[in-house]
Amino acid sequence: MRAVIQRTMHPWEQDALLVRKSLEEKPPLYNLLIELACTRTADEFLGARKAFQCLYSESVEEFVAVKVQGFQRRLLVALVSTYRYEGMRIDEAAVKLECQKLARAIKTDQRNEIENDDQVLRILTTRSRHHLKTIHKCYKEDYDSNLEEILDTAMSICPAEQEMEALTRVIVTRTDVDMKDIAAEFDRKYGAPLIERIEAAALGNYRDFLVALVKRGMAN
Numbered sequence: 001m002r003a004v005i006q007r008t009m010h011p012w013e014q015d016a017l018l019v020r021k022s023l024e025e026k027p028p029l030y031n032l033l034i035e036l037a038c039t040r041t042a043d044e045f046l047g048a049r050k051a052f053q054c055l056y057s058e059s060v061e062e063f064v065a066v067k068v069q070g071f072q073r074r075l076l077v078a079l080v081s082t083y084r085y086e087g088m089r090i091d092e093a094a095v096k097l098e099c100q101k102l103a104r105a106i107k108t109d110q111r112n113e114i115e116n117d118d119q120v121l122r123i124l125t126t127r128s129r130h131h132l133k134t135i136h137k138c139y140k141e142d143y144d145s146n147l148e149e150i151l152d153t154a155m156s157i158c159p160a161e162q163e164m165e166a167l168t169r170v171i172v173t174r175t176d177v178d179m180k181d182i183a184a185e186f187d188r189k190y191g192a193p194l195i196e197r198i199e200a201a202a203l204g205n206y207r208d209f210l211v212a213l214v215k216r217g218m219a220n
Contacts, residue, residue: 003168003171003172003206003209006172006173007172007175007213010051011044011047011048011173011176011177012044012047012048012050012051013051013055014172014173015036015040015044015045015047015048015051016048016052016056016060017055018032018036018169018173019033019036019048019052019060019063019080020052020055020056020063022036023063023064023068024067028068030068030072030076032166032169033064033076033079033080034076034079036048037076037079037080037082038079041086042083042084042085045080046083048060049080060080061080061081064076064077064080065077071116074121075121078121078125078126079125082125082126084126084127084128084129086128086129087128087130088130090128090130090131090134091131092134094131095131095134095135095138096138098119098123098127098135099135099138099139099142101120101123102123102135102147103139103142103143105117105119105120106150106151123135124151135147164201164202167197167198167201167210168210170182171198171210171213171214171217172213174217175213175214175216175217176216176217176220177217179213179217179218179220180217180218180220182194182217183195183214183217194214195211195214195215198210198211198214199211
């Protein structure tokens with residue numbers, strides 16, 4: 001029922017609702033908030049922030065600052081406050097320097113060093129997707145390691161959602177945006193079509209609803 005209601009809402013309202021949910025769950029779903037801030041375009045998340053203010057009479061930034069403590073507060077407030085550059089221009093010299101900076105922080109093998117480093121925080125929360133992808137590639141070439149996996153282990157800050165709940169949320173909120181890309185990536189990563197996974201995990205009308213949304217998104 002919740003998924004059906006969400007489909008009637010504007011995408012910005014959907015995301016505003018999810019921002020609220022991420023920090024009101026017990027335990028809080030910090031990874032959901034990170035997903036919203038990192039997978040939406042700058043304009044999409046700005047719209048969600050505007051919708052949040054209209055719905056709840058407070059800003060996303062102050063909501064996060066009140067609800068979260070410690071390093072998580074610094075990281076999450078920075079993420080939700082950023083309006084990232086979305087072009088393809090990058091500074092190769094900056095990529096090299098920032099790759100080295102991340103490597104030095106990681107080399108200490110101390111979580112606090114990574115979490116409390118202002119430069120690490122700046123790189124992760126303000127750089128464009130294309131810039132971060134180039135850093136990831138540079139790190140792989142220079143240090144023969146997967147930067148994403150290292151940071152994920154070092155900075156993991158909350159338990160994951162239930163698989164079905166997360167799958168439902170992605171389908172409902174991204175049907176009309178980038179479902180083709182999501183389905184293709186799902187197939188590549190898990191070796192099985194997204195629709196088959198839904199049919200195996202869900203039941204009845206709920207399964208039919210999710211499958212219909214995915215088919216609609218893939219047809220757009």
